[in-house]
Amino acid sequence: MKIKIHRGAREVGGSCVEISGKLSTILVDLGLPLDFNREETTESYLPDSVRSLFHHSGKSITGVLLSHPHLDHYGLAGELPPDTPVYCGRASWDLMKATVQFSLNNYSLPEVRHFNDREKFKLGEFTITPYLMDHSAFDSYSFLISGRAVNVFYSGDFRGHGRKSRLLAKLPDLLPEIDALLMEGTLVGNRNEEIQSSESDLEDEFVKVIDQTQGITLVTTASQNIDRLVTIFRAAKRCNRLFVIDFYTAEILDILKQYGKLPNAEWPRIRVCYPRFLARQFEKNGNENILNRHRKNGIRWTRINEKKQKIVMLVRPGFIADIKRFLDLDNAVWIYSMWLGYFERSSSLRKLKSFFLEQGVNYKYLHTSGHARITDLKEFVRKVSPKKIIPIHSFHPEQYHEFFDNVQMVENGEEIEISS
Ligand SMILES: [Zn+2]
Structure with missing residues (x-):
């Protein structure tokens, strides 16, 4: 299994990850950067590597998973080639539609199919299991992506101090051995000082x-x-x-x-x-x-x-x-x-x-972050015990080393092989 981060290796927002096997290519999230300008077209915010994947690679995309209804995770989904299968949660989809319907911006959305919490489904050669997470967006998911005895876990955005904190507490017990954990680290680095009460x-x-x-x-x-x-x-x-x-x-x-x-x-x-x-x-x-x-x-x-x-x-x-x-x-x-x-x-x-x-x-x-505190990230990693951690959705991926072992930093556009 191969992983390529198209965007998100060194920033919060605009995440897009490609996971490919011998026969299938999937994308996880396709978001707008946080600093996007509403005057510009959304198309202009596609990473070049994604644009060439769509139009020049000759690869067809087996499916796209959207983790949650924040624009920095789904805002570019309308730019997908027509007929690309897109999957997200039901309530997520309703919120995405509301944002598009009520805003003055020119976002668009593709047709989507829905998944359910903890119900496995096939996407080409991969088996996907979505897990409902605690995050400031309603109906947020992480994904277990399994294929040929390799397990990759994409955390999406999450926290352990919201009103659904029990979801994070019980998640590690539901997971198999994880070969690579793509984990968000919004609060790694200078935002660690934010108020993080429950x-x-x-x-x-x-x-x-x-x-x-x-x-x-x-x-x-x-x-x-x-x-x-x-x-x-x-x-x-x-x-x-x-x-x-x-x-x-x-x-x-x-x-x-x-x-x-x-x-x-x-x-x-x-x-x-x-x-x-x-x-x-x-x-x-x-x-x-x-x-x-x-x-x-x-x-x-x-x-x-x-x-x-x-x-x-x-x-x-x-x-x-x-x-x-x-x-x-x-x-x-x-x-x-x-x-x-x-x-x-x-x-x-x-x-x-x-x-x-x-x-x-x-x-x-009076505020508390929608993202996991360092203590919760550490506890999650300790329980899941992944073979490697790949930083994503963080402005300070180089600081992951201070908190975790087995960190592998991956640059935007770099492809790495994951084996079991
Ligand atoms: Zn989010």
């Missing part, structure tokens, strides 16, 4: 801040970070406050309703708000039906202001005009609950922060 500890932190706040509690987080929405909902409930979400978040939770007991807009402690900027964007995209669908659970801005001491509300940069017009921000708090690095990348987030600071709103940062 989601349930984070919930307690939210409760403390909300309890000390006399005015409205405003929170900025990603609408598809479902673990975090659960954390905020639970904290709001413990503080006897309503959780106000925008209609886009309501739609995401509605889509996922069939996959588990998650908060949704029909619940009595949740209300849906209608920021004008977001509503206009949805109308422009022809998605008015989404606005209408959640009206029955709606709350007016004037009502939010009247009940501000009893509300925890999600806000995003596009909401500033409505906040200015309708909300009294006296004694309010704004909790930022995402990676701090987004401030460097997003001028609209910086604008939101300056706006709140100018208004004298109390600023708090």
Whole structure:
């Protein structure tokens, strides 16, 4: 079995790995780099080696596995040659479709087939076993890829401190002897200093801040970070406050309703708000039906202001005009609950922060990473005991040596042979 990392050997984001045997070639993930520019075409972000694999190699791709619904893992799937079989989880697929449908960008998606947690399936000469993982994206998978007595394990993005941490704890017992472990290391290196408390500890932190706040509690987080929405909902409930979400978040939770007991807009402690900027964007995209669908659970801005001491509300940069017009921000708090690095990348987030600071709103940062802590990576490696570890999805692959034995660094485009 041969492994070639097309992208991801020395960076977080844009991962793509080729695994090939005598008869079959598969790709695992095909993502956009994190720093992609929305003005550019997605095609321009294909690694050259992938472009030539598609168009000049004469190889046909037996199948593509998409690990989870973060754009840095699937954002280039629309560039695959037509009729390439693509596989992902069911809820993953629903979230990918929602992102493409509701965004103003020109992403596209191929047709896909679905796999189920821990159900083996064949892809050419390979047998694939997906394992559901704990990550900040809902429905994230790792993959065991087996062929001719060789076992390769691709970790995907994962962590051990979220609301599904038991998945990581029991995974090593389910695996055979692993010849090569392609393991993410987002937190290897300079991001090791990030706050890495568990989601349930984070919930307690939210409760403390909300309890000390006399005015409205405003929170900025990603609408598809479902673990975090659960954390905020639970904290709001413990503080006897309503959780106000925008209609886009309501739609995401509605889509996922069939996959588990998650908060949704029909619940009595949740209300849906209608920021004008977001509503206009949805109308422009022809998605008015989404606005209408959640009206029955709606709350007016004037009502939010009247009940501000009893509300925890999600806000995003596009909401500033409505906040200015309708909300009294006296004694309010704004909790930022995402990676701090987004401030460097997003001028609209910086604008939101300056706006709140100018208004004298109390600023708090409450977040925990979607990626595995070094201690969890070490524990996972100790239990799995792979013959070799290949760094991926890390800005500091050279630092893996400090934590693990048997590390083999592979450069982008370099092909290595794995044997049993
Ligand atoms: Zn991810």
